[in-house]
Amino acid sequence: MRMNKVTCPRCGIYMDLLAESESVSGEKVIRYFYRCPACGYRLSASVIKVKKEDDSVVLSIAK
Numbered sequence: 219m220r221m222n223k224v225t226c227p228r229c230g231i232y233m234d235l236l237a238e239s240e241s242v243s244g245e246k247v248i249r250y251f252y253r254c255p256a257c258g259y260r261l262s263a264s265v266i267k268v269k270k271e272d273d274s275v276v277l278s279i280a281k
């Protein structure tokens with residue numbers, strides 16, 4: 219996953235890297251995205267799915 223500094227295409231200032239997670243039918247989906255603190259522009263960075271199978275946890279990076 220890239221964690222580089224990203225600038226807003228509208229404002230040209232550095233964007234914040236944020237994460238949000240939600241549970242969808244037993245799967246946890248964590249979304250990382252950049253957000254511009256000035257205009258709120260969002261840029262998807264990465265999506266990680268966490269799936270529990272019996273005793274193990276399966277991680278998959280969707281993007």
Ligand SMILES: [Zn+2]
Pocket residue numbers: 226227228229230254255256257258259
């Ligand atoms: Zn902006």
